[in-house]
Amino acid sequence: PAAVLPSSTPNILFVVADDIGVDNISAYGEHASSASTPSIDALASDGVLFRNTWANPMCSPSRASLLTGRHAFRHGLLHPAGAELDADEETVAEILQGVGYATALFGKWHLGTSTGTTPADQGYDYFSGALSGNIDDYFSWTKTTQEVIDGVTYQDSSTETGYATSTNVAEAQSWIAQQSSPWLVTLAFNAGHSPYHVPPSDLHTYALSG
Template sequence: MNKLAVTLFTALILAGCNTSKHIPDTDNTDNLNNGNTTPETASSKPNILLIISDDQGLDASAQYNYSLDLPNTPTLDSIAQNGIIFDNMWTTPACATSRAQILTGKHGIHTGVNSVPASLSLTEQSIQSYLKSQAATQDYQTGFFGKWHLSPADEAARPNQFGVDYYAGSLTNLSSYTDWTLTVNGEQTQQTQYHTQKITDLAINWIKQQPADTPLV
């Protein structure tokens, strides 16, 4: 694989934290739609991994000093040390609204997803569809694993309509981790394997199946 560029998003209920060091705020609410961003060149395209950790507070993140009892997370610590830690971040207090923000690059009030449940309009451009619309990055293979919760449950193919080549997960909230509906590219089956293990296995298998010189997001 190419160099792995990892962005860790703790999509959680932050009120914004002020410290002496922070990434400057911007008011560009159409980061993916304005067409002004120059994509990576064909020779420098990294793999891109977005991890959304639901319901994880700053006090449970060893990268921030908000607790006297920080967890032992060496892998996440390594990602943070080789990446970016946001000291000033704004998000919305729900999983679907935060997911819509990350997928579109817009501030939460501009995604159209302001409640749970909600539906992300097909007029919005996702990270995946943006990369595929650019000549220099259209060879990216795109995967999305886990909860979608951005469209009605009866629209099983909706994730793929946002530029996702391979979607595997649950379209809505789970009522059981051992009796749930798996959706893979619009096809649905009932599962009894523990949800997290199944989704993890599907993600690993998909990555292994991709050619070594193919950039992934």
């Protein structure tokens, strides 16, 4: 049966950080020298902090599981090398798109670049970020954009010199401001994946430690 738009249609912001464990987040209290993460800690104190969960320790299998709700041995993406999410897998973006949500992903994809496996194929109306996965330099990286208009996918690539994390956030904010219908935004940062680096000095209003 066709999907039906529920009576409650909240906007959904889904944030994914790369290669960050519980010992890196001070809210979990797992490590004495965890980095200061006040914004994440505030979200944790007002929400739910999961303490009995398990995730695949590798990037692409976890991303595929988050989007499909299926274990890696079911969706078949078991490692990041040559990772491509099967075109037949149904993602949360496709489900929400089917009930009238506007959908966008900003940041890291790493779930396929061939036909049938890109963000546009997997339920996202708009994509801007690192399509193939890792970036070599957070201050000079290849940004790919995809936009689906009337069923046609338009794609372009360019060299971005803005700090990747800040660019992802700014573009997500701009896209959200233009929406008039319920939306899903997946904000998938490349950080803290290598290359390890020091972010811009004016990125935070508090001293970094840990």
